[in-house]
Amino acid sequence: MTSTVPQPVASTPAQLPQLRRGSVRGLVVLAVLLVLAGLVSLAVGSRPISLGTVIDVLFHPDGSDASTIVHDLRIPRTVLALAVGISLGIAGALMQGHTRNPLADPGLLGVEAGAAFAVVIGISVFDVQDLTGYAWFSLVGAGLAAAAVFAIGSTRGGPDPISLVLAGTAVSALLMALTQAVIIRDVKALDEYRFWAVGSVSGRGMDVFWDVLPFIVVGLILAAMSASSLNLLQLGDDVASSLGLSPMRHKVIGVLGVMLLTGAATAACGPIGFVGLVVPHVARHFAGVDYRWVIPYSGFIGGLLVVGADVIGRVVVRPGELQVGIVMALVGGPVFIYLVRRTRMVRI
Template identity: 75%
Template sequence: MTRTGSPRGLLLLGLGLLGALTLSLAVGSRSLAPGTVLDVLLHPDGSDASTIVHSLRLPRTVLAATVGLCLGIAGALMQGHTRNPLADPGLLGVSAGAAFAVVLGIFLFGVTSLAGYAWFSLAGAGLAAAAVFAIGSTRGGPDPVSLVLAGTAVSALLVALTQSVVLRDVDTLDDYRFWAVGSASGRDLAVFWQVLPFALAGLLLAAISTPGLNLLQLGDDVAASLGMHPLRHKVLGIGAVMLLTGAATAACGPIAFVGLVVPHVARRLAGVDYRWIVPYAGLVGALVLTLADVLGRLVVRPGELQVGIVMALAGGPLFVLLVRRARLVAL
């Protein structure tokens, strides 16, 4: 039976996400009953439970869900626009640009706060993505293959520059590695409010560009013959990927595999129509990253694993399975 997306499917994913959010607020080194969580959410009273929920778990829960949503949608858009099911938002150089900017902020300006990292990360992500976009574009606009090649080259250069800085300065390395591991913990809601405008702008561009993705799968010439403006849709789509990935990386650091694996899960659930794949990918990404953050708190209690580590451990085997499926790797 052919799978197709539906409002019912989105509703079920939304309910699953709501359950994951509740679990995230309740589970940790000190577990709380769901009723207690709801009570202190609605009526903060200064108790230990209220402090735990509002100061510690609510910010990381909001950030994990938001970052998962952004990376899931960015991954679906990236794979759709490049017509490459193994493409990842990191191919645009966004993650590498954000990392290099954070390192420069620590090394040259002595930035030590997570809020400061967010601003440098956003700036670096934007500049790197703009460079990749400029290098990978031809007279006919951004070419999918050229963008991937340009992104790979720019990312390699920025990674080399980042490593050259951190290897020369031990203090910079100590500060940088805490951000680079990818984590939703230790952040407050100020970081969320900083990246929210960029995430909303990316979601708006994604909503505008998504309906044209189905035609773009047929090729630019066919899409143009059917009345579409391929260049306009590509610019909007790649712009959305830049904003969403930049906001996600700024908020929690680089988190691997979400943008690569989640769109494939969305395709299994929603079929081949990108009008359904993209929203499905957003909800699946938010659900997966929230649950990964919860899992990281449970596996090594009373300590915890950062969500970036959990995703790397889980995403690695899934990526190997994707590569071994030969029918997925053709452009």
């Protein structure tokens, strides 16, 4: 009786895990979709404008009603929706990567709660009444809250993923309680705060965009610096260190990127939930697990999602409109429940 020794089976490319499925072609497709969504955003509203007219007045403003609507009203909100979507999408990818938690959201750093508390203080104490003032108070509050969470959740080895989540939850709860205490005692602050906190890109001018743009640009640079290191950090700090990476330095860079991107987006439009939570999962579905692709995919998909939500909000209750924050809650809520039900995804 002869025995046969099993021979190793050669793995074909189809059998190997695809760690890098993203492509420049995919980014080009998303960019084209973004341009189309932007044109639709310029055309749709309480007064519909044909795409032909939009394109004509976009390059040849003539002072007509259509030209005024496109340039003075719809371009600022479309540009802002795009910037906010890109910022929140990339911030979500960074946050989930650095915490190794697929249910992590940029709001876990206390950014949104800090921004809300600062805006309420600005309204109640300093009598701030314009959106530009809200933006600056929001940026300061977001930065201070995120710095506090970063300090509490860090050890000698740098930011600890679990400690950051716990610290962010605690700081957010404290700041939201303080916010409620202020607005309960100040009716004017409550009225103004409700306008900002609903999360909207309408009514904002290009001045708000220019105010937050420097913070977004720096945040995007930090995100680009974090992309390749995130792949190694997924293997654990010890393995990353053995491969010559400084986990603490790269975690600091990533968390600062999250702070700047989320703070700027919240300052510009108020808190818009679920973008940073949902978008990275969609990006990983198309781009795989390589963060060099996940981060740019998340930016494009985030921009597309927020612009699309803004357009939907103008259509469903015409001639009125739903704010982006409300539309995102209606869409993101069921998606969040779906992610939570998939319990195998919540392991850190």
